[in-house]
Amino acid sequence: MSTPSSLFDPDRSAERLPVSLVTGFLGSGKTTLLNRLLRRPEMADSAVIINEFGEIPIDHLLVEPIIGEPVVLASGCVCCAVRGDLQDALRRLLVQRDRGEVPAFSRVLIETSGLADPAPVVQLLLNNPLLGHDLRLDTIVATIDGFGGLGQLKGYAEALKQAAIADRLLVTKTDIAPAATVEALIQSLHRINPWAAIETVLQGEIDPVRLFGAGLLDRRGPARWLNDAAYAAVEAAGHDHP
Numbered sequence: 053m054s055t056p057s058s059l060f061d062p063d064r065s066a067e068r069l070p071v072s073l074v075t076g077f078l079g080s081g082k083t084t085l086l087n088r089l090l091r092r093p094e095m096a097d098s099a100v101i102i103n104e105f106g107e108i109p110i111d112h113l114l115v116e117p118i119i120g121e122p123v124v125l126a127s128g129c130v131c132c133a134v135r136g137d138l139q140d141a142l143r144r145l146l147v148q149r150d151r152g153e154v155p156a157f158s159r160v161l162i163e164t165s166g167l168a169d170p171a172p173v174v175q176l177l178l179n180n181p182l183l184g185h186d187l188r189l190d191t192i193v194a195t196i197d198g199f200g201g202l203g204q205l206k207g208y209a210e211a212l213k214q215a216a217i218a219d220r221l222l223v224t225k226t227d228i229a230p231a232a233t234v235e236a237l238i239q240s241l242h243r244i245n246p247w248a249a250i251e252t253v254l255q256g257e258i259d260p261v262r263l264f265g266a267g268l269l270d271r272r273g274p275a276r277w278l279n280d281a282a283y284a285a286v287e288a289a290g291h292d293h294p
Contacts, residue, residue, distance in 0.1 A: 076195030078166035194218035
């Protein structure tokens with residue numbers, strides 16, 4: 053991995069690898085979404101970092117997970133499961149790529165725990181100079197349970213924060229949720245986060261073109277990535293924003 057740049061180094065923004073964050077409350081379909089994405093040939097040059105071992109392992113290959121050590125999936129993607137320091141895991145993965153110890157990858161996907169606050173990960177990617185030289189925050193995707201999402205947004209500050217901070221909101225389980233419930237959820241999401249694009253998905257099926265390349269840093273300043281409505285929603289839930 054390269055050393056941090058000086059003030060006089062040329063701009064390398066176009067060379068930095070895009071990092072997308074996949075978040076969402078417990079049972080909302082994050083792992084199903086990743087499994088579907090990683091089966092697509094255009095996603096084969098991806099590195100995936102997961103920080104919780106769910107009921108459905110990524111590509112069914114993490115039956116005996118190795119903490120912090122990357123494995124190559126059948127799709128060609130590199131997957132690394134960590135429960136420790138995310139910064140160290142990212143830097144280690146970059147070093148291993150540069151040394152040829154893992155296949156080259158052109159993007160990084162980070163799946164958070166269902167109860168995780170995604171804001172610290174966003175802060176890490178925006179403010180850490182060691183990572184910022186090689187990586188750039190691309191998109192924050194949040195999966196929202198179409199059946200139980202309304203109750204989760206009202207009852208859990210984590211679910212609200214995940215929805216408020218995202219660029220892409222994916223409403224799942226619309227095949228089993230009443231249409232009125234889904235419509236009420238979508239209206240609530242519009243109020244919480246009017247910036248975000250909202251999609252309905254079944255079984256995690258969605259074209260990656262509709263997910264990634266949100267241009268977060270072009271649209272919102274790095275010091276503030278939540279809009280006014282999102283800040284108000286988070287504060288109303290009694291959860292401190294960064």
